[in-house]
Amino acid sequence: MPHCILEYSAPLAEQIAIDTLVDLVHRGAIESDLFEPASIKSRAYCAEHYCVGEANDANFIHISFKIMPGRTSEQKLHLMQCVDRLIAPLCDTVSSITMEVLDIEREHYFKRLNG
Template structure:
């Protein structure tokens, strides 16, 4: 935990390496020191069609962090700041960057894992 889910406007893949963005977000979560690094999961999804305000071609990145409950509001804010610092140099030209942190309900969460080698 956490799950770091990156949504981005598809044209951004022409501006910079999305894998580098995923790595930066992942590193930012590690840098927050709130989680075991081996438990962090990061992934990205392109949005083919989007609009931001009146900008039909505006670029965006939206990050959702899904975490187990127990972190304070200050820790959640620290997470978003840590991740933003890690990705800021890559994303300077992006029109809109937003982040949100959601607590999972442990009773509604299932995990099956096989150790990575």
């Protein structure tokens, strides 16, 4: 844990390297020192159809961190700050960057490791 899930507007793939963005988010989660590095999972999804405010040319990145409960508000803020510090240089043309940290209910989470 955590699951770092990036959503981004499709045109951004022509402006920034999405694989680099995923790597930076992943590294930010590692550098937060809140998780075992081997347990961090990061991925990105492209939004082909989207709206941002009233601007026709606006774009976005939204990052969700799904984590097991037990972290303080300060730790969650620290995670987002670690990630923001790393992605900021890459994302200076992005209209909107948002992040959220969501606690997963332990009793509603299933995990199976094979091999």
